[in-house]
Structure formats: structure tokens, C-alpha cells
Amino acid sequence: MNLHSLRRLAESRLREAGIDTPDLDARYLLEHALGLTRTDFITKSEQTVSETDAARALALIDRRVAREPVGRILGHREFWTIDLALNPDTLEPRPDTETVVEAVLKALPDTKAPLSLLDLGTGTGCILLALLAELPNARGLGVDLSPLAVEAAAGNAERNGLAGRARFQTGNWANGIRDRFDIVVSNPPYIPSAEIATLAPEVRDHDPRRALDGGPDGLEPYRIIAAQLSTLLVPGGLAAFEVGQGQAPDVTRLLAAQGFHEIEQLRDLGGIERCVRGRNGLTPRE
Numbered sequence: 001m002n003l004h005s006l007r008r009l010a011e012s013r014l015r016e017a018g019i020d021t022p023d024l025d026a027r028y029l030l031e032h033a034l035g036l037t038r039t040d041f042i043t044k045s046e047q048t049v050s051e052t053d054a055a056r057a058l059a060l061i062d063r064r065v066a067r068e069p070v071g072r073i074l075g076h077r078e079f080w081t082i083d084l085a086l087n088p089d090t091l092e093p094r095p096d097t098e099t100v101v102e103a104v105l106k107a108l109p110d111t112k113a114p115l116s117l118l119d120l121g122t123g124t125g126c127i128l129l130a131l132l133a134e135l136p137n138a139r140g141l142g143v144d145l146s147p148l149a150v151e152a153a154a155g156n157a158e159r160n161g162l163a164g165r166a167r168f169q170t171g172n173w174a175n176g177i178r179d180r181f182d183i184v185v186s187n188p189p190y191i192p193s194a195e196i197a198t199l200a201p202e203v204r205d206h207d208p209r210r211a212l213d214g215g216p217d218g219l220e221p222y223r224i225i226a227a228q229l230s231t232l233l234v235p236g237g238l239a240a241f242e243v244g245q246g247q248a249p250d251v252t253r254l255l256a257a258q259g260f261h262e263i264e265q266l267r268d269l270g271g272i273e274r275c276v277r278g279r280n281g282l283t284p285r286e
């Protein structure tokens with residue numbers, strides 16, 4: 001079989017299984033299985049693929065047919081300008097989360113300033129590491145309840161040449177953190193517990209439940225983190241949260257109740273209010 005025929009076969013299996021982007025997924029998985037670059041994939045379409053290689057490639061296609069996400073099969077995923085390795089305890093970073101990165105960068109008057117950042121529920125470290133990649137003099141701490149996620153995030157800092165400016169530790173939100181930061185970011189779990197069973201299999205069966213479950217109304221982690229912000233941020237410090245669809249008004253109210261000002265909601269590329277950003281207006285409590 002040549003590469004062209006293998007590609008057609010892979011695409012048709014994915015299409016029949018109801019996968020939304022059969023051509024794109026087939027390309028990523030075949031490139032990975034066969035060790036091809038994107039250019040090879042186009043220019044070598046007449047090249048013969050051995051039976052062993054074809055079987056290896058189709059085994060990956062079968063995993064996708066069984067609804068395993070492409071990023072999980074490849075073991076890594078691009079986010080902003082960086083590439084992140086995943087493990088079973090990390091949420092697969094989503095393009096929507098780049099809205100938080102953008103929201104922080106837009107609010108900074110000087111991206112060369114020596115800023116300190118805290119990322120609560122860091123997962124792969126995606127938000128913190130993307131920001132550090134844009135802020136050459138910033139340093140950051142990422143916290144996660146899962147030791148395995150912390151391990152992944154630390155590995156991702158190395159992978160992207162950011163280990164010198166990023167630290168990661170296990171923790172229950174900001175409990176025990178005594179330092180103050182210029183910026184606190186978080187994409188906490190925000191799916192209401194009862195809705196998790198209704199999620200797409202790619203999410204429900206492959207993202208860790210700890211990364212999804214936001215309690216009965218999905219807002220429990222925001223309440224905890226919002227109450228911690230006044231002792232975590234410097235006066236005038238910036239907080240930015242990712243929020244689920246329809247949660248922006250509730251999270252705005254939580255920040256307002258903590259004395260935040262300049263509270264804004266920012267939309268993702270799909271037009272959904274995806275990030276709530278505000279400035280700490282409280283005098284620090286010592």
C-alpha cells in the first residue's frame with residue numbers, strides 16, 4: 001500500500017466513526033507513526049508503506065476511533081508557542097485556555113518587568129510556561145494537587161528551556177503559600193459534578209476527573225481561590241481565571257466581593273466569555 005492509500009483508509013475509518021476532523025487527525029497520527037514531516041506527508045504520497053508500518057499506523061487510528069484524543073495518543077500537545085508533554089494526571093491543554101494567556105499579556109504595561117506569577121492548578125504548566133515564554137524577566141510558581149501533574153509541569157519547563165524561571169510544587173490551591181505575587185492565574189476544574197457523565201468520551205474517559213469536577217455548581221474552586229487572593233497578590237496585582245460557558249457573571253461577582261476592580265470578561269475565539277480578569281484593590285493584610 002502507498003502512503004496515499006493508507007491515508008485514505010485512515011480517513012475513512014475516522015469519518016465512519018464520527019470523528020469531526022478525520023483528515024487532520026489522520027495526518028497527525030500517520031506522521032507520528034511513520035516518522036514523517038508534514039512536507040514528507042505531501043511529497044511522498046506515492047511511497048510504499050511496509051505492512052508493519054501500516055499496521056502500526058492503523059493501530060493509532062483504531063485508538064482514535066475508540067475516542068482517545070490525538071494529543072493523548074501522541075503524548076504531547078502544542079499550546080501557545082510551546083510544546084507540552086502529557087501524562088494521565090494532566091488535563092490536555094485546550095486552545096480556549098490561550099485566552100487567559102492573552103488576557104494577562106494585554107493587561108501588562110511592561111512585558112520586560114521582573115514579574116512574579118502564581119498558577120493554581122497548573123496541570124501541564126501550560127498557562128505559566130506560555131506566560132514565562134513571553135515575559136523574559138518573569139519567574140513563576142505552579143501548584144497542583146497531583147504529584148504526577150507537578151512532575152509533568154517540571155518536565156515541560158525543561159522541555160521548553162524555562163526551568164530556570166519556573167518552580168512547581170504540590171499543594172491544595174494556595175494553602176501554605178506565604179509569598180505575594182504580581183499575577184495569579186488559574187484554570188480550575190469548573191464542570192458541575194453531575195454534568196461530567198454527559199461529556200464527550202474524549203474528555204470524560206481521558207482527562208482526569210480531578211481536573212474537571214468543580215463541585216455541585218462548578219464554582220467551588222473559584223470560591224476557595226477568590227478568598228485566598230487578597231493575601232496572595234500585591235496591591236494592584238492581577239488575577240485571571242478561565243471560566244466555563246455561562247460562569248463569567250458568577251466569577252465576576254466573586255472577585256467584586258473580594259474588592260477587585262477593573263474586572264473584565266474576555267471572549268475566546270468562539271465568542272464565549274472564557275476569562276475573567278481583575279485587579280486586586282485591597283490593602284495587603286499582614
Ligand SMILES: C[S@@+](CC[C@H](N)C(=O)[O-])C[C@H]1O[C@@H](n2cnc3c(N)ncnc32)[C@H](O)[C@@H]1O
Pocket residue numbers: 089090091092093094097120121122123124125126127143144145146149171172173186187188189190210211212
Ligand atoms: C482544568 S485543569 C487545568 C490544568 C491546566 N492549568 C490547564 O489549563 O490545562 C485543573 C487543574 O487543577 C488541579 N487541581 C484540582 N484540585 C486542586 C486543588 N485542590 N489544589 C490544586 N490543584 C488542584 C487538577 O489536578 C488540574 O491539574
